[in-house]
Amino acid sequence: SQKIEQNSEALNIQEGKTATLTCNYTNYSPAYLQWYRQDPGRGPVFLLLIRENEKEKRKERLKVTFDTTLKQSLFHITASQPADSATYLCALVGSGNTPLVFGKGTRLSVIA
Amino acid sequence: NAGVTQTPKFQVLKTGQSMTLQCAQDMNHNSMYWYRQDPGMGLRLIYYSASEGTTDKGEVPNGYNVSRLNKREFSLRLESAAPSQTSVYFCASSEAAGINEKLFFGSGTQLSVL
Numbered sequence: 001s002q003k004i005e006q007n008s009e010a011l012n013i014q015e016g017k018t019a020t021l022t023c024n025y026t027n028y029s030p031a032y033l034q035w036y037r038q039d040p041g042r043g044p045v046f047l048l049l050i051r052e053n054e055k056e057k058r059k060e061r062l063k064v065t066f067d068t069t070l071k072q073s074l075f076h077i078t079a080s081q082p083a084d085s086a087t088y089l090c091a092l093v094g095s096g097n098t099p100l101v102f103g104k105g106t107r108l109s110v111i112a
Numbered sequence: 113n114a115g116v117t118q119t120p121k122f123q124v125l126k127t128g129q130s131m132t133l134q135c136a137q138d139m140n141h142n143s144m145y146w147y148r149q150d151p152g153m154g155l156r157l158i159y160y161s162a163s164e165g166t167t168d169k170g171e172v173p174n175g176y177n178v179s180r181l182n183k184r185e186f187s188l189r190l191e192s193a194a195p196s197q198t199s200v201y202f203c204a205s206s207e208a209a210g211i212n213e214k215l216f217f218g219s220g221t222q223l224s225v226l
Binding site for chain 1: 145152154160171202214216219
């Protein structure tokens with residue numbers, strides 16, 4: 001069956017360090033993968049999209065990698081700040097070009 | 113810019129009651145979606161509308177109906193609410209379904225069914 005797994009439910013890191021979140025998938029052949037941020041009581045907000053032919057994408061302090069051989073995406077936040085504390089969701093297109101399917105998310109806490 | 117607007121923000125129902133969740137977007141998007149979010153389950157797609165006049169089932173459609181009233185509005189109806197439908201419901205929109213779809217979400221409706 002198709003699965004999207006974000007490796008940990010919660011991740012705590014110290015301010016200034018790099019946070020690395022993992023998204024693994026099985027039985028998908030996604031054309032692209034997306035990352036969203038969700039704050040408590042709010043809807044998810046789009047952050048980055050990476051296509052299958054792109055190995056890496058950057059936006060300010062964010063970096064996403066996409067390895068279709070390993071079936072994995074890594075999401076990095078460098079020089080993390082307490083304001084980066086949120087839940088981060090990965091999402092990809094399911095089979096047959098159906099709408100986005102989301103992972104369960106990783107709750108990141110950046111401690112000052 | 114309002115983006116995606118959902119009403120109501122909170123609702124409490126008794127088992128068997130019906131209600132309609134409203135969603136409107138002002139971005140001229142073609143595609144609209146309804147997701148539910150439960151602890152430990154993540155976001156799951158209920159129904160979507162790839163374009164005005166079409167609707168399709170998602171992963172968890174049972175117990176729900178939808179109406180794409182026009183390009184702006186997409187409503188979700190619970191005909192006979194059950195406790196299992198207690199959840200946070202999110203409406204989202206995108207320019208088009210498929211490749212490069214970036215979703216814009218509303219702020220959610222927290223629904224409790226007693």
